[in-house]
Amino acid sequence: MLTARKASMWHGRYEIESDGRPVAVWDPSWWRGGGSVGINGQHFEVRANGWGTKYRMLDAAGTEIALVERAGRKHWTVQAGDRAYEFRRPSIFSSRQEMLTGGVPTGWLRRTSPWSGSIEADLPGLPLPLQVFVVGVQIALWQAAQAASTGA
Numbered sequence: 004m005l006t007a008r009k010a011s012m013w014h015g016r017y018e019i020e021s022d023g024r025p026v027a028v029w030d031p032s033w034w035r036g037g038g039s040v041g042i043n044g045q046h047f048e049v050r051a052n053g054w055g056t057k058y059r060m061l062d063a064a065g066t067e068i069a070l071v072e073r074a075g076r077k078h079w080t081v082q083a084g085d086r087a088y089e090f091r092r093p094s095i096f097s098s099r100q101e102m103l104t105g106g107v108p109t110g111w112l113r114r115t116s117p118w119s120g121s122i123e124a125d126l127p128g129l130p131l132p133l134q135v136f137v138v139g140v141q142i143a144l145w146q147a148a149q150a151a152s153t154g155a
Contacts, residue, residue, distance in 0.1 A: 007122040007138050027135045042132050049139055060136045071140050083133055102126055
């Protein structure tokens with residue numbers, strides 16, 4: 004299981020652990036959506052399109068590793084190579100997201116607290132970089148929604 008916690012209340016940086024072991028640090032990009040992440044010594048960039056509905060994960064050479072499409076929608080997907088992973092938000096009132104296999108929930112991620120911003124995720128079968136990517140995209144979406152609500 005992954006857990007993501009804000010490094011401090013003053014910065015958007017998240018420290019991500021897998022079963023209690025540090026594996027990644029997520030640094031958000033405030034001006035373009037997405038961010039950068041270091042996973043076990045490897046560096047990745049996550050970039051969003053202008054509407055924040057597509058996120059691309061790029062390795063250090065600029066090669067696309069994964070793509071999230073329809074981010075923020077009820078149903079969304081992660082494409083990595085020839086594999087597609089389906090996700091859905093079961094309720095508009097919940098921060099919980101479910102990973103589906105053959106239409107059946109097999110994993111999940113959720114915000115544990117709207118105040119701390121902490122996240123838990125259990126995404127069996129996804130390689131660690133994809134798990135971190137999914138969590139990072141959700142962090143970016145939740146931060147964008149929070150910024151929009153405070154600016155309104």
